[in-house]
Amino acid sequence: MILDQTKKMIARVSIFFVIFLGIIFGVLIPTLLKIKKTADDSYKLRLLLEQKYEQSIHSRVTKQKLNEVKKNITDFDKYIFKSGDELKLITFLEALATKHTLNQTIANSNLDKIGSDQMAVINLSLNGDYQNTLDYIADLETSDYYITIEQLQIKPIFNKNGEIGKMASTDLTTKLYVNK
Numbered sequence: 001m002i003l004d005q006t007k008k009m010i011a012r013v014s015i016f017f018v019i020f021l022g023i024i025f026g027v028l029i030p031t032l033l034k035i036k037k038t039a040d041d042s043y044k045l046r047l048l049l050e051q052k053y054e055q056s057i058h059s060r061v062t063k064q065k066l067n068e069v070k071k072n073i074t075d076f077d078k079y080i081f082k083s084g085d086e087l088k089l090i091t092f093l094e095a096l097a098t099k100h101t102l103n104q105t106i107a108n109s110n111l112d113k114i115g116s117d118q119m120a121v122i123n124l125s126l127n128g129d130y131q132n133t134l135d136y137i138a139d140l141e142t143s144d145y146y147i148t149i150e151q152l153q154i155k156p157i158f159n160k161n162g163e164i165g166k167m168a169s170t171d172l173t174t175k176l177y178v179n180k
Contacts, residue, residue, distance in 0.1 A: 080179045081120065081145055086111045089145065089176075093124070096143075100136040102128035107171075118178050121150075126170040130154070133170050140174070148175045 081089060090106070097104035108123040126133055133154065140147055151173035159165040 081176050082179050083114065092143070092145070093122075096136060096139055097126065100128070100132040100139070102126045102132055102136055114178050119175050120178050122174045122176075124170075124172040124174065126172065127157070127167070129166050130156075130168040131166075133168050137172070145176055149173070150175050 089111070093106070094104065103126065105125040106122060107125050108121075110121050114120055126136065137149070137152070141149065149172065151171070153171045155169045155171075156164045157167040157169055
């Protein structure tokens with residue numbers, strides 16, 4: 001009878017242990033695996049949402065910068081030489097030479113036939129006081145036009161005694177972008 005009680009107890013414990021293992025392997029482990037998969041999926045989703053958020057912020061900043069650039073472009077328009085404004089440019093150069101009391105001659109230019117590179121080339125000859133020539137060049141470089149000096153040659157003019165005077169002869173080659 002004691003043996004039967006022990007066998008019954010062992011049988012009950014064995015059944016309880018099998019049920020316990022069944023619960024662990026049938027319910028608990030699959031639930032833990034699903035929880036881990038859900039946590040991984042939510043982490044990936046969080047990363048994706050953070051990335052989308054960063055992109056939207058970057059997009060807003062880019063749009064703001066684009067609006068600023070568009071606003072600044074209208075201010076920049078006065079600095080671009082446009083095809084058809086040749087007389088305005090020549091008048092500017094003549095007024096600059098007059099301001100600095102220089103004799104100016106436009107030796108050569110392609111203002112009437114600007115090439116595909118959209119660059120206007122103007123060769124100028126200046127005669128006058130050396131300091132006035134330097135002031136002319138400084139004003140030319142700081143003018144509203146974006147003029148690039150490609151070549152500059154300043155030669156002194158000798159007086160009757162063969163001495164170097166204050167006068168200089170200057171050959172100047174300039175380029176500027178032309179907006180068609």
